[in-house]
Amino acid sequence: MMVENIVCFDIGGTFIKFGLINRDGHLVYKDKVPTPKSNIQKLLPELLAEKIKKLQNDFLIAGIGISSCGLVNHETGEILFSNNIPDYSGMKLGEILFNLFKLPVSVENDVKSACIGEMWKGAIQGKKDVVFLTLGTGIGSTIIIDGKIVSGSRYLAGELGHTVIINNGRSCGCGRRGCFERYASTSALVSDFIDEKNKNSEVIKKISGEEILALVEEGDSIATAVYKNFINYISIGLSNIVHLLNPEAIIIGGGIAEQGDRFIQDINSEIKKETMPIYHQETLVFPSILGNDAGLYGACYLTLKKLNYLHV
Ligand SMILES: [Zn+2]
Structure with missing residues (x-):
């Protein structure tokens, strides 16, 4: 058959x-x-x-x-x-x-x-309270509570990318200022890195998030400074979610999350600095498996x- x-x-x-x-x-x-x-x-x-x-x-x-x-x-x-x-x-x-x-x-x-794919065949199998993010041009996100996707009353729920982490910060396409995705998306990492290099009179037009992470591994000082801020921004946003929802796991997808363990480990340690000790757990943040x-x-x-x- x-x-x-x-x-x-x-x-x-x-x-x-x-x-x-x-x-x-x-x-x-x-x-x-x-x-x-x-x-x-x-x-x-x-x-x-x-x-x-x-x-x-x-x-x-x-x-x-x-x-x-x-x-x-x-x-x-x-x-x-x-x-x-x-x-x-x-x-x-x-x-x-x-x-x-x-x-x-x-x-x-x-x-x-x-x-849902990660829940079925990937990184979140068997977990019931989870937050899923993808880092790319912006930040996409989904919240799962008790095994169910939170859709909201008009399918609009879960837009963590447009929660504000910096008062009067960078302007965002949504009309607000200081949105999470303006600091913690892959695009934000890339534009911050290019800006810093330009300030040092090095002209870089195009680079990927993965390439910046590779420069951090090589010890490039500008890449390292920008990366540290980036990890901090991500962790501020995620710590808000941790205090709000107390998830079992946070899964991060997008090219840079699949780059290697260090990125995810650094976020895990930084979140511990941003959250109350009672919320700490051995590992909270995991990379997506299915890419x-x-x-x-x-x-x-x-x-x-x-x-x-x-x-x-
Ligand atoms: Zn926004």
Whole structure:
């Protein structure tokens, strides 16, 4: 008998990652394509449909799972709002794909999907009170209480990136000043590093967070100073969460979190300085395990759940 599979997509502003995960949770195939740059309402569903049809030729497909950037109503499968992809807001993606394929479709926000993926197959298995963050251009986050994702009354809950950590600080795209993500995202690390180098008359135009962490390992003094501040900013934000929610674990994803143990260890020690001793535990912060595939696993899990293949 052929094994049933879920076709999963992770839709981002630059790439659409897709893959096939079987009923047992094994990723059997993955690939990616660039996200269409215009005419999204027509081209995006066409692109997804083309990939699904192609996979249907070779595999038994039981459902479709979508992890998407933007604000998502997971009950209706609608993209409520996206500022990453022009004209994407309002797309009834779940309905469109269901009408084309008559298969169960789940649609969820990408950070929430990644968090669910980590709960199912990654770093948070068996944990019930968890905070999940991804460090990148901004900070994406999801809060899990008693095993359930906190969605809020209008799917807006869990935006830790826009909690303020510095009074009257740097201005943020959200309209506030001093937001956590303006200090503790990978982009903030990169721009702080470039600014400091420029002050020392060294012109650097482009560098990645991972490359800065490598410079810290090599003992570069500017990289080390910027990195120390960065760890402190992250820890201030996370310590607010620790005092508020007393989580079992905080999982950090994004390229720099997968760079090595030191980054996560440094955050763990810094959080101890920022929190009351009664909150201290041996290890609180862990790196994500699934990395870029977490969203695909989460999308698969939610579709399997819709199919009643899971009883958790
Ligand atoms: Zn903000």
